[in-house]
Amino acid sequence: MISGQPRTHTQVPVNIGTSVMGLRYKDGIMLAADTAVAYGSMKKTKHAQRMAAISSDTAIACSGEMSDFQELLKIFREKHDGDVIENDGALFLKPTDYFNYLSRVQYQRRMKGDPLWNGSIIGGVRQDSGDVFLGMVDLYGTKVEGNFLLTGLAAHYCQVLMQNSWRADLTEAEARAIIEDCMKVMFYRDKKASDEIQITTITKDQGVKIHDPYRIQGEWNFQFFHDKTNEFWRPIRIYNN
């Protein structure tokens, strides 16, 4: 700490989870993330869970600093427990309330010069009215709502892919196929992404369901990779040939 300066914590993220995705489909919300956490360019772990249920009808998926994600979960847990206790077991806070609260926390921390370094997607389906909600908050506290949301590099690589394939009446299988497509693109292009992905669905009937992680199959079996690599690059790599 520099003396005379206010105390700050995360000025640079250290353990980083890469992009997360969220989209609406016919039955509710689907959130997706891969399970890798990177330390610089090194994959520190390939089996981390980067999503969690906040309440019985709300879930969050986070990219960015993973310790800040854990801090966020603590903040949400306190909020949720307080809600349950004060309402004798009933839930007062709805998905939108958690979303707005997150945005206030993020904005306050950013103004302190001590941000929680996350891009978060919150999704929820109200169990009483069936209202579906999907929103995104970045590390400055900006709120974005939409039918499909992407954070991090995916916002650059997968935006068009999502735009072209998203429909309001997607089935769960179709939604999953789109997510897998996007995840595959991210795995090819983003060095911090991995091919093990995890999906959370939130529906009116089943509430939050965090599915087991699984691996998507990338295609690497190109002739080019087999035999051409060296020949292809030789004229450029080797001088005076």
Add this chain to the structure above:
Amino acid sequence: MSGTGFDYECSSLSPEGRIFQVEYAEKAVETSSTILGVRCKNGIVLGTEKIVLSKMMVAGTDKRVFSITTTTGSVVNGLTPDGKSLVYRGREEAVQYEKMFGIKIPIQVLAERLAMRTQMNTIYNGIRPYGTSIILAGNDHIKGLGLYMIEPSGQCFEYYGCASGRGKQLARNEIEKVNFREMSVDEAIPLIAKILLKAQEEMKDKKQELEISIISDTTGYKHKILDRVFVDQLTLKAQEEIENEQMEMA
């Protein structure tokens, strides 16, 4: 009984060694509704009865059973606002403890902290003792289930079964008669409803309400306040049974 000049504040003892302010607080508890807590084989049951004060009062708004954490429940009597103030204090303590130590507050620690707070109110000039008894029930990872009662004096003990309020004696006798420790929570609930109704015999011409909550393995050791429809049915059934018993006696 009031000692001349010795009952205005609790910062001085009477020549007989009594603190009248504390005794008056206990009086406030003794004349109020019965509360009880019972430890069973697989959990704890808390309960209270209350008289509906006014016909125009909305049912269920006179609450006496509260959660302190998700796994800790409490029931208060006497001056219920005093009880509420203690409950809120308990919630603060629990949150603060968890923030500092990273584990849930053990029920014993919570009970003792609230007891210390209650005791503080019996030694200072200018503040009065809490006119409330509070029964705490909880489950923690250190000692498992625990049932504690704190009285206005700051006294705090752990119990297998305890009661306070106007039906205290009767309730205690009944609790001692039945072997609740060998009984499951579900079996105990109707019995406890009966005990609570019996304990307020002299008030039975007025409308009565019960409040019951449980912590058991069926709730995942979380504090669960039983919903009003269920408890109202239970009350009616218990009242019938009591009447039948009295018919047989007569």
